[in-house]
Amino acid sequence: MNNEVSNSKYAAFSIPVADVMTQLPTQFFATLVQNVNREIAAGHDVINLGQGNPDTPTPVHIVKALQQAAANPLYHKYSPFTGYRFLKEAVAQRYLEDYGVGLDPDTEVAILFGGKTGLVELPQILLNPGDVCLVPDPGYPDYWSGVALAKAEMSFMPLLERNGYLPDYANIPDSDRDRAKLMFLNYPNNPTSATAPLSFYEETVEFAGRHQIVVASDFAYGAIGYDGERPVSFLQAAGAKEVGIEFYTLSKTYNMAGWRVGFALGNAEIISRINLLQDHMYVSLFGGIQEAAAVALTSSQDCVAELVGRYESRRNAFFQALADIGWKAEAPQGSFFSWLPVPEGFTSASFADLLLREAKVAVAPGIGFGSHGEGYVRVGLLSTEERLVEAAQRIGRLNLFR
Template identity: 40%
Template sequence: MSIEQDFHRIKRLPPYVFAEVNAMKARARAAGEDIIDFGMGNPDQPTPAHIVEKLVEAARNPRAHRYSMSRGIPGLRKALAGYYQRRFGVEIDPEREAIVTLGSKEGLANLANAITSPGDIVLVPNPSYPIHPYGFIIAGGSCRYVPVTPDADFLKALDRAVRHSVPKPIALVLNYPSNPTALLADLDFYGQVVDFCRHHKIWILSDLAYSEIYFDVAPPPSILQVPGAKDIAVEFTSMSKTYNMPGWRIGFAAGNTTLIAALARIKSYLDYGAFTPIQVAASAALNGPQDCVDEIRAMYKDRRDVLIEGLAAAGWEVPSPQATMFAWAPIPPAFAPLGSLEFSKLLMSHAQVAVAPGIGFGEYGDGFVRIGLVENRHRTRQAVRNIKTFLANTDQVLETSEKQRAESGR
C-alpha cells in the first residue's frame, strides 16, 4: 500500500516540487558536474564567532544539558523583547507575549495546528513559502489564496474572500519582506489590514523572518507597530538569516496573548525547547554587538548587485530585490511556455545552475524562478557566464528539449 492510500494528511500534500530538482542536482553532482546551487535559502557563511563562543561556553556547563523550557528560557524571551523595543519601538511582555520556537517554520506549523479545526478556511498569499499554506492544510484546514502584492488589489481580494467564503476565514498569513517574491509592505498597508481583520475577527500571522536583510530602503516595519495589532496579530521572527544560524533552529513568536498561549500549550506536549546553550548563544546574539548583521546585509547586497547586473548583461532582465536573500526572476520569454519546473531543469542540465522553480511556491509562481544569493561573488559570476552561454543557445536548447520530451512521450 502507498502512503497516499493510508494516511489522510499525507494525501492532502502534493509531491514536493523541490525534491525533483534536488534529485536531479544530486545525480549531476554524482556524475562529477559542478552545480552552482542557488536553489535553497541556506546561508553559506559561518555564524559570527562571538555567538559560537557563547554556545561553547554554555555547553561546558553540565546543568545546561538537561531538559530546557518549551517556551524558551527567560533570558532569551527578554532579549527578544529588547530587540522589539530597539528596532520597532514595540513593547513585548516576555512572559505573556513571547515564545521561543524551533525556527519560525516550526512555530507557524504548530500554531496552525493549535488554532485550526477541520474545514476552517485560512487566507494565504500565492505565491508564498510552502509552510504558510501547508501548515494549515496538514492541520485539516483549507486555503483561499489572495494576491501577494501589498496594495489595493490585495485589500480588494481580502474583502472579496471574506464575503464569499463559507465558513468565514479564521486567519490571514502575511510575509513581508516576502519569500519568494522579495516584496515589501509599509505601515500604511499593515494598518489597513489590521483594521479590516479586527472588524471581521480574523487572526493575523505575520512572518518577518527577513526583517534585517534589506537594501537601499528603510528597515522593514513590524505589523505590531500598528496600534491595536496585538489584539489579533502574532509575528514570527528568526535567527536563521539575520545571524547565519539556519541549522541552530531558533525562532520566535510575539504578539497576541491568546495565540502565544495556544502555541505554548501545543509545544508543551511536543517539545522541551531548543538545547539551552543554543538559547544562551541566541541571547548573546540579540543583546550583543550588531556589526555582524550589518556585514551580512552588505554581503547579500554585493551578491545581489553582481547577480542582477550580470544577468542583465547576459540578456535576462530580473528586478533587483530590495530585501531578502532572493531574486524573483521572470522566466525568459522564449522559455515561458515550458513553466518553471522544466526551465529549472534546463538551466541545470545546460548551464549547471540550480534554482528553485516558482511552481513550488504556488500556482501563481509558475512564471518565475527563485534565485538564492547563497554563492560567493566568484561562483555567482561563473553562474552568470554559464547562463549567458545558455541564453545565447536558446534555439538549440529548446529544440533538444522538445525532441527529448517527444521521445519520452512515446
C-alpha cells in the same frame, strides 16, 4: 530461529496510516534537490542558487558563547518547558531597539524550535476542519502543511507584480473571507523578495479586526533590507497585537539556520496557546543554545550589518551581470532572494530544467510556490559574487534574452 517475515505468522501485518498523512502537500523541492545531487554526482560543477540555506557560518562570538554554555551543568538538565526568561527578554530587547515595539517577555513571547515549527503549529491551534486560512500565492509551501494537518481549507491570495506583490483584500471572495480564521503574510517575501510598507500593515489590522481573522506575519527575513531601508515589522502597526502575532527567527539574521531558534511574538492569548501545545509535544531548546541565542540578540549587531552589506553587494553584482546578458528584472529590496521572469516559450519548471541541464545552474521554479508563481524562478543570493556573476554568464551563453 527463522526471522524471515515471509515465514512469520505476522506476514500480513499492516501498518495503519492516518488519513491526514495522505493529505499532506507534496514536498516540491525534494525533487529539485535530487536533480541537483544527480548532476553533482555525475561530476558537473553546479552553481546551486535554488536553495534558501545561508552559505556563510554563524558569527564566531555566538559559536564561542555556545561552546562555553555547553559546559554549564544547569543546561544538561531539562530546560523550562517554555524556555528561559533571559532569551525572551533578549528578543524583546531586540524588537524594542530595532522596531520600537514593546513586548512582555512573560506573556507575549514564545520560544520555538525554528520558525517553521510555529508556522505549522499555528493552524492546528486555531483552525477546525472546514475553517479557511488565507494563504499568499506564491508563498512559502510550509504554510500549506499546517493547514493540511488541521484538516482546514486554504484560500489563496494572489501576489501580483502590478500590486507590488501585496494581497488585495478587496478581491478575496466573500465566502472565503467570512469563513477565514487565519491569514499568513510574509514580508520581506519569499519567494518574490517584495517588502511591505507600514500602511499595508495598518490596512491589514483594520481588515483582520473587522472580519475576525488572526494575522500570522512571517518575518523570517526581517533583518535583510537594502539601500538603507530596514524592513517594517507587522507589530509596528497600531493594534497589531490585538489581531495577531509575528514569527521571528535567528536563521537568516545570524546565519543560525541549523540552530533552530525561532519566536512567536505578539497577542498574549495566542502565545499562551502555542505554549500549551508545545507543553504536550516537547521540552524547550537546549539551554546552551538559548544562552548563545541571547548573546546573538543582545551583543553588537555589527555582524548583522556586515551580512546585509554582503548580500547587497552580491545583489548589485548579480543584477549587473543579468543586465549584461539582457535578462531584465527588478532588483530585490529585501530577503536574500531574487524573483526573475522566465523567457517566452518556457514554464518555470521547463526553464529551471534547462538551466540545470545546459548551464549547470540550479534555480527554484516559481510553480513550486503556488500557481501565481508560474512564469518566474527564484534565485538565491547565497553564493559569492564571483559565482553569481559566473551563473549569469553561463545562462547568457544560452542566448535566451537577446
